[in-house]
Amino acid sequence: VKDGVTGRAFIFLPELKRKRVIYPYIGVNKDLTDKDIDYKRFEDFKIIHMEFLDTPKQFKIQKCLSTLDIDFSLSIGMIYAKKGLTTKIKTILPNCKFVFLNEIELRVLTGSSSVTDGALMLNKLGARIVVVTLGRRGCIVSSDEGMIRVPTEKIKVVDDTGAGDVFAGGFLYGVLERLSIEDCTKIGNRMASFSIRDFGATRGLFKQKNKGFF
Incomplete structure (x- = not known):
């Protein structure tokens, strides 16, 4: 699909630990067949x-x-x-x-x-x-x-936006490495724990990248 508006999501994270609000927009994805x-x-x-x-x-x-x-x-x-x-x-x-x-x-x-x-x-x-x-x-x-x-380990949560997707990515990495299901979950938990330490799904991961995840 060459023309159209790229899909996106607007995410609002209020203070005082209130639930975040997400406004998704599917955009040109709806035209993909x-x-x-x-x-x-x-x-x-x-x-x-x-x-x-x-x-x-x-x-x-x-x-x-x-x-x-x-x-x-x-x-x-x-x-x-x-x-x-x-x-x-x-x-x-x-x-x-x-x-x-x-x-x-x-x-x-x-x-x-x-x-x-x-x-x-x-x-x-x-x-x-x-x-x-x-x-x-x-x-x-x-x-x-x-x-x-x-x-999972106890971590101070800053923002859990995208943590589920990060968990799934870590879990599936373990699957590709032919690890046991339990070890796959441990990797998923570990990756998600870095994600929730900062705002956004990936900022915490990038900060940890040079230090190593394990």
């Missing part, structure tokens, strides 16, 4: 990670990508979690190797007050590995091998 995608370029990929989108054109792209012979990873944000377990989400979950979401998103999506029950619900709908971040309490991972809970 499956005909614009060269699927041959994905032949050497090991993992594809995307955030769920249910607009018709974008959902068709996601559905096509999720059926490739590549591990498909999906984040379900609050915007779509609020819509509940729609037919579209139920359609794509069986193609997902990994599903990432936080505790609140899981409760809203599934309607379950129990994190473990909500994660198992997504497993039953076809998601093979469900990763739920719990903030200061770490995360849980639910799969056909059982459920594990991994704690």
Whole structure:
């Protein structure tokens, strides 16, 4: 797509520890269709990670990508979690190797007050590995091998914007390195801990880069 306005998000972080406000704008992304995608370029990929989108054109792209012979990873944000377990989400979950979401998103999506029950619900709908971040309490991972809970270190939170995406990136790095699921979560937790120490998703990471992450 050559013409159009680039998608963006305006994020406001009020003082006094009030919840942030995000105004997303999808922009030209809404015009992207499956005909614009060269699927041959994905032949050497090991993992594809995307955030769920249910607009018709974008959902068709996601559905096509999720059926490739590549591990498909999906984040379900609050915007779509609020819509509940729609037919579209139920359609794509069986193609997902990994599903990432936080505790609140899981409760809203599934309607379950129990994190473990909500994660198992997504497993039953076809998601093979469900990763739920719990903030200061770490995360849980639910799969056909059982459920594990991994704690995280205590860090003073400055801004947790984007921390979930940073966690997912660290986790998937561990997957590519063929580490155990528990070690993948530890890497995700570690990376996210640097992200939340400063404003923005990446500023804390760049500050830590020269010092080393581990």
